[in-house]
Amino acid sequence: MAVTLRDVAVLAGVSVRTVSNVVNGFRHVSPPMRERVQAAIDQLGYQPNVVARSLRRGHTGVIAFLLPELSVPYFGELAHEVIEAARTRGLTVLVDETAGQADREREILDLAANSGLVDGVILSALGMLGREIALLRPRVPMVLIGERLAPQVFDHAGTDNVRAAKDAVKHLVDGGSRRIATIGAEPGTGRETSRLRLQGYRAALKAAGHQVRPGMVQNVDNFHRQDGAVAMRRLLALDEPPDALFCFNDSLALGALRVLFDAGVRSPDDMRIIGFDDVEEGRFSMPTLSTVTPDKPAIAREAVALLADRIGGSTAPPRDVVVPHYVVERESTAPTARTVARKSAV
Amino acid sequence: MAVTLRDVAVLAGVSVRTVSNVVNGFRHVSPPMRERVQAAIDQLGYQPNVVARSLRRGHTGVIAFLLPELSVPYFGELAHEVIEAARTRGLTVLVDETAGQADREREILDLAANSGLVDGVILSALGMLGREIALLRPRVPMVLIGERLAPQVFDHAGTDNVRAAKDAVKHLVDGGSRRIATIGAEPGTGRETSRLRLQGYRAALKAAGHQVRPGMVQNVDNFHRQDGAVAMRRLLALDEPPDALFCFNDSLALGALRVLFDAGVRSPDDMRIIGFDDVEEGRFSMPTLSTVTPDKPAIAREAVALLADRIGGSTAPPRDVVVPHYVVERESTAPTARTVARKSAV
């Protein structure tokens, strides 16, 4: 069995409470006493039992981060940032996957939020709709990340999806592209991310005086590379394929890029492509992938900060922290002889 | 405050113990009683307090998975599999990152293994040496994953690194490659993975009657894409660059591939490349990346099984589960006119 406070107390010849005081750095402990107890602690290798402490204190120092899938690069990178941000506040992260399915989200959220195991939850929801989330009453604080799904009820940290998408498409427009397609719409799913990014896409085209042409908006089932590949095949089969493409995330873009390559269509020469998320992978693809980078460390930092604030007892109205984004131009949208000529002809 | 057993007991007009019996599905509870209690549970929305339960039962149902970095594709994918494997056994996973640094590994392992917060630990160590790990005495069971670092002391699940590396290089040899380089050695670090894979590389060359030529073994600081890119630049600067390359993981290979492309060297035509890990990314790179695939789901499954067994009280001698691996041929080592001609000339 593990060493307990009692064991230390017996060895040091003091009360359990005094040992606890030493362990917790209580002010009023005389130096000799502190020394004596510490010696006993060291000798026995005592370590506090986190579970017992949590039961007594009412909090555990653990927060849950619920996300769709760790094997998706964006979420792997985001989880990394969340763990890092939590560490700076002395919090440990319990990561769990929901597969982006509403029922799994409900189940895992219920378990995490109400079991007392964690002090708070950061949720990146994909399956549940905003109106369902808004009705949730978790027993611990919850912060939403990514989609802004229930602004009236829960804190949120993320980028401005509409503006970021608009900026991405504007980047294509400014580079001289005219037939700009997009991959990532998910009509009928009620998913906010794709809805907002589509809205940004439309807005940018409208602002540029372009129209949204049929076939240029490609729907997907998911945001994986494979989905991008499938959508790209459809785009290439069009009578008039696009000359530029905005993908709702980098994985879609990387899948699309691969199909493009197989078809002998070159990027950026024949098709300029920009993604979203700025995953590490896009810095090494061929061509390297232009993208919109949401400040992931900032998202993680803000989410953890919001959560820590709530755990600390804040009852402020729900806050929405909008983290800045930047368009990163890489090879996949770099100016080429062709695009430069086309642009100057405008 | 949350609803407790006592609250339910009061509402149902029974003892706390009886409510507990219902919650835990104890056999000897009469149907009407069960119904009555269940109604009270539903009415109040009672959920067991996991922390209190854990304190009493002595275990938590949580296992820790300690790995270097979630943002590295291989570990993201592995974590996904571990979470999945744990779920089938009703276990929750607490993921924490060590950055592959020995001091962080020590610190986090100490916290995880001795605080009572988790029932067991799966450790993917990079920083600590085998001899240090072998001396660890965590208070909860620990299973090593990946490197086989302390076979006499801890259970382990992973592939046979030497054979897998040998198979990879043999694949290059069999395809007709003669000047086979390798990226990933880490001399002086005491890291097992690179040592074993280098051993496999040497063994394969020797078996084929090739010799290890100077400059063909490129060292790295880490296993990231960037490290592969740097090493590849050095290879290309050689008087006689290689005609094939075995990278100790896929990320190194993908970084190398990118540099190759910039240099105008084509793969597989001018250089055949094979990696290790079979990350999803390699299925969409250009060219798609041949690789050695360790059965990740099996590694995760076995690791969790070993751990669950220990948690269940097994005192069997340390076991080493070797999971099969396969060479996956993709474009980066596919036969080309050139390699076919060269091979037939042999």
Added chain:
DNA sequence: CGCTAAATTTGCAACGCTGCAAGCCTCTCG
């Protein structure tokens, strides 16, 4: 030197739950 204030140490109880074993009740069988 006496007294108050402050510092130090301690015992008690409780966080919410479940193992243990006792107690009660009903049923069966001789």
Added chain:
DNA sequence: CGAGAGGCTTGCAGCGTTGCAAATTTAGCG
């Protein structure tokens, strides 16, 4: 009809810790 068997329900105690407040000691001051 009595006794034993077995089903059902319950009280007690304690998992390891810390909040509270009391008890004890030391310090400070007129």
